[in-house]
Amino acid sequence: MILGIETSCDETAAAIVAQDGRIRSNVISSQAELHARFGGVVPEVASRRHLELIGPVIREALADADATLDDVEQVAVTQGPGLVGALLVGLTAAKAIAWSRRLPLVPVDHLRGHVASLYLEPDPLEPPFLCLLASGGHTLLLDVRGYDDEHVLGTTLDDAAGEAFDKGARLLGLGYPGGRELDRLARDGDPLAYDFPVARVPGLDFSFSGLKTALLYATRNLSVEELEARRADLAASYQRAIVRALVGRVREAADSKKIAVVGGVAANSELRASLPDAALAPLPLCTDNAAMIASAGRYAAAVSYPGYLGLDAYASR
Numbered sequence: 001m002i003l004g005i006e007t008s009c010d011e012t013a014a015a016i017v018a019q020d021g022r023i024r025s026n027v028i029s030s031q032a033e034l035h036a037r038f039g040g041v042v043p044e045v046a047s048r049r050h051l052e053l054i055g056p057v058i059r060e061a062l063a064d065a066d067a068t069l070d071d072v073e074q075v076a077v078t079q080g081p082g083l084v085g086a087l088l089v090g091l092t093a094a095k096a097i098a099w100s101r102r103l104p105l106v107p108v109d110h111l112r113g114h115v116a117s118l119y120l121e122p123d124p125l126e127p128p129f130l131c132l133l134a135s136g137g138h139t140l141l142l143d144v145r146g147y148d149d150e151h152v153l154g155t156t157l158d159d160a161a162g163e164a165f166d167k168g169a170r171l172l173g174l175g176y177p178g179g180r181e182l183d184r185l186a187r188d189g190d191p192l193a194y195d196f197p198v199a200r201v202p203g204l205d206f207s208f209s210g211l212k213t214a215l216l217y218a219t220r221n222l223s224v225e226e227l228e229a230r231r232a233d234l235a236a237s238y239q240r241a242i243v244r245a246l247v248g249r250v251r252e253a254a255d256s257k258k259i260a261v262v263g264g265v266a267a268n269s270e271l272r273a274s275l276p277d278a279a280l281a282p283l284p285l286c287t288d289n290a291a292m293i294a295s296a297g298r299y300a301a302a303v304s305y306p307g308y309l310g311l312d313a314y315a316s317r
């Protein structure tokens, strides 16, 4: 069994996954509420909270799996990209557990982790496929050729898709992170009420900053009552524009390849409905979790005891 650990942003997560890809437990403690009053993740606050939570979360993952550390054969942990202080909490915990038991440790790239959310039971996908990875920190179009072989076909030139959702939600007076709230609000709105632009950028890249500005212009002259009355329409139109940009690129790049979508934004109901032929990450595995990290650990190179003690976290790829 593999113990997976994930602390790259504001979720403290641990999971137990069997080598065959069955999830035995998947514990996620979100700090979202803690950061909400700041309107975004405060790195130092996140690190401290991870430090408080990492022990209890790992213990709960073991208990949920009916396992003890004696059952763990390998520790897989997110090494980057992410907030370095936050990553170091998970990485240090992983090193300590692996070292104390003479176990191998697998450093996992968070983005490969998101892709590996597709490799778990009961419905695992096999490469090759075209993968849209859309999260709060990244928007990537990947040509996934093998389990540890992917090529970046396109990326965002400015904001990530999830960031666009969060910034839009903020302009509409929704909480942080706002993607899910905006998704919910959009269901009551008319997606054709506003004509928000889909940025035209060359190649297979994305751009979302103009869209956010368009929403700002559409909302800034509205009174509180007017905004309240138009909020659902604004949300629906704004969401439509983001989804159209994502789906357009996926279709352009797909050829006849299988299509897959992962990352927090893969939870979006309109995006899911717009790609009925795609392999979609299961809802509980879209946003950050440790089952996907353990899953990626099955395909990445393990570092044997005690070589991993010198491993460092990295902020960006």
Ligand code: KG4
Binding pocket: 009, 134, 135, 136, 137, 138, 161, 162, 163, 165, 166, 177, 178, 179, 180, 183, 263, 264, 265, 266, 267, 268, 269, 286, 287, 288
């Ligand atoms: O993958 P994730 O948990 O974290 C990163 O690695 O960045 O993604 C979080 C992002 C946030 O921006 C959040 O607003 C967005 O995913 N998100 C959604 C939905 N659920 C989460 N965006 C749109 N619709 C949703 N239903």
Ligand code: ZN
Binding pocket: 110, 114, 135, 136, 263, 264, 287, 288
């Ligand atoms: Zn993520």
